[in-house]
Amino acid sequence: MVTTNALSEVAALAGDPARAGMLLALMDGRARGATDLASIAGVSGPTASGHLAKMIDAGLLVAERQGRRRLFSLAGPEVSRMIEAIMAVAAPLADTREGAKPASARAAWRRDARLRLCRTCYDHLAGQVGSAVADALRRDGHLEPGEGKDWTLTGKGDLFCRRIGVDLDAARALADTGRRKFARQCLDWSERRPHVAGALGAAFCDLLLARDWVARARGGRALELKPAGRLALRRVFDVEVPALPA
Amino acid sequence: MVTTNALSEVAALAGDPARAGMLLALMDGRARGATDLASIAGVSGPTASGHLAKMIDAGLLVAERQGRRRLFSLAGPEVSRMIEAIMAVAAPLADTREGAKPASARAAWRRDARLRLCRTCYDHLAGQVGSAVADALRRDGHLEPGEGKDWTLTGKGDLFCRRIGVDLDAARALADTGRRKFARQCLDWSERRPHVAGALGAAFCDLLLARDWVARARGGRALELKPAGRLALRRVFDVEVPALPA
DNA sequence: GCGAGGCTTCGGCCGCGACCGAAGCGGGCG
DNA sequence: CGCCCGCTTCGGTCGCGGCCGAAGCCTCGC
Structure with a gap:
């Protein structure tokens, strides 16, 4: 066998x-x-x-x-699912071994759920929100897979970004100095599709933070998706992100 | 850490x-x-x-x-989920290693899904169907946890069994000889709750087979849940079992 | 009560694999 | 061009843990 x-x-x-x-x-x-x-x-x-x-x-x-x-x-x-599945079995073991803190374990799990929903990856968006934004940009023809692992921003996408307030000029300037790629595909472990990294990804993240659609959770990469942000995602990108489990 | x-x-x-x-x-x-x-x-x-x-x-x-x-x-x-998750990672490895049979792997997976849905455990029902029946019997006050790992059939449950055609007399006779427990809780790996084992569990299984609600898949413990059986589960036990994934 | 079957404990052997230091490659950057 | 940094390969050591046979314990059955 x-x-x-x-x-x-x-x-x-x-x-x-x-x-x-x-x-x-x-x-x-x-x-x-x-x-x-x-x-x-x-x-x-x-x-x-x-x-x-x-x-x-x-x-x-x-x-x-x-x-x-x-x-x-x-x-x-599937690899991260495997690790989570093993941890699900390992968690009770760790609990019974030392003083049992199921509450903290559950808190950790909730924190993980928050991470999966929305977080930063370096300085750009990741998690379900990051992937949803990238999906929407592709779906609407604003972004296309470019050569290698790059994204190409279409003319339509250029207009869209300016309309919603993304600071494209700064991102392009950064890319032109060669210090940074303009837009890169960055594979997300919790989602299938790649999200948007590079200067453009950072610009999107800046926008969401500036508009107060998401807020940095103190001391971590988790981002809190504000109600206004959820609304904005629906209105601006026409995407729906699930609520956090209670 | x-x-x-x-x-x-x-x-x-x-x-x-x-x-x-x-x-x-x-x-x-x-x-x-x-x-x-x-x-x-x-x-x-x-x-x-x-x-x-x-x-x-x-x-x-x-x-x-x-x-x-x-x-x-x-x-x-959670243990079986862990094993499945590991196998999900291991499967591609095994494929690339020797001649790649994704079709058979998928067939095996489908067979597993069938096993999880409905199977025999020795001579009684197990899987989602087995657990659903046990859940319904408890919910309706026909069955109660007895001493140790036994189930106790209530008076109401006795009437219910006779009404739907379970051969209670045969099961009781078998239990009275001491050759067999009347009704035992048997923990099911794919479900949370225990299902019904012992003479009573076997009698339930016999009933479903006699009514042609389920049929033995040749050469295995898998049971095929017939459309009539799905209907009967809804009508008789007021439970809904999910369909097999395509 | 005695033997048999099933499971566990004990003691000792052995091999796999984790580990490191040193040396080798190869691509940047000054 | 040559140094440096990051990664890999090589060779050798060592300890953990899997493995078995023999012996002990408990439960059942005759």
């Missing part, structure tokens, strides 16, 4: 503390370099490299060169 | 081929003895016993004495 071995092989990958630490660190959807992950996992560079190679091999991670760095991220939503 | 260790510890449990084999074997919801599981996993008795003890300890399995045997089964739905 090959399925038995496949199960144990994948589980064994997540079954090492160093690898588990890396996977958890990548659950936020950011891509990280091998050295970062090594220090997060508390192992040396070579050891981390070996772990990462195994996880790439098994399809748990994907890697992308960026400059002289190699950035690793979760291979897809 | 304790959550990291908890994750890796649980994953490591599933990361051993012998333990993974046991977990997969238990995915059908049946409880098995240590010797059975040892031969399934291809290890000796003592080795299996050690594995089982660890999984009990971690809350992945639960054990129940029955005579001089000790029966092991999955601790709950």
Whole structure:
């Protein structure tokens, strides 16, 4: 029965503390370099490299060169679903082991739900809100997949951005200096579709913050979607985002 | 960060081929003895016993004495969800490794969905249908949790069973000989609530088969829920069971 | 009450795999 | 062009944990 071995092989990958630490660190959807992950996992560079190679091999991670760095991220939503499922089993274990704090566990879970709904990824939007915005832009012909992992803003999209108040000029200026890509596809772990990163993504995020449609939760990447923001998403982008579970 | 260790510890449990084999074997919801599981996993008795003890300890399995045997089964739905989630990640790996049979994998998955919907557990109903029936009987005051892991059939339940055609006399006769418990709570892996086992559970299953509401799929524990059966469940038990995914 | 079957505990063996330091590659940046 | 930084490969060490056989415990059945 090959399925038995496949199960144990994948589980064994997540079954090492160093690898588990890396996977958890990548659950936020950011891509990280091998050295970062090594220090997060508390192992040396070579050891981390070996772990990462195994996880790439098994399809748990994907890697992308960026400059002289190699950035690793979760291979897809099924991987993060797996990690969540394992944590769901592991949570009661951790509880019973030390003084039982189901309340805090539930709070953590709620916080996770908030993260999945709306968060920043560096300085741009991610989560369901980020993906919904990107989806809407594509759907309405404002944004198209460009060469490589870039987005191309169409003429129609240019007009749309100016109309709703996105500071396109600043974003373009930043891109022209070469310091930053204008618009990049950034794959989101909790959603299927990529969202909008780069200078344009940051400009969108700035707009939502300036309009007070979303607000930074103190000390984290979570963004609170205000009622006015939910309304605005419907009115401006014609998208609906689900409410947070109670 | 304790959550990291908890994750890796649980994953490591599933990361051993012998333990993974046991977990997969238990995915059908049946409880098995240590010797059975040892031969399934291809290890000796003592080795299996050690594995089982660890999984009990971690809350992945639960054990129940029955005579001089000790029966092991999955601790709950979150455990089977975890295993499914891991397999979802492992499946592509197995595919690319050898000749890729996504069709058969999908067929297996569909078969699993059928198992979750309706199956036999020994000779009684299990799966969503089994649990739905048990839920309805409790909800309507026909069945109550009795002492230990027994169910108690109320007077109202007695009348109800006779009215819909369950062969109560045969079930009671069987129970009176002591050869069999009358009605036992049997925990179902794919559902929360226990379903009805014992002579009464078997009688219910016989009824559904006799009425042609369900039919045995050849060569398996899966039961096909006929359209008439779905209708009957609504009419007789006032429960709704979801359709199979296409 | 005694034997048998099922499960667990104990002790000891062995192999896999995590780990690190040192050395090798390769792409930026000054 | 050459240094530097980030990542990988190589070789060797070591400890954890899986594995089994033998022996012990408990429950059942004759």
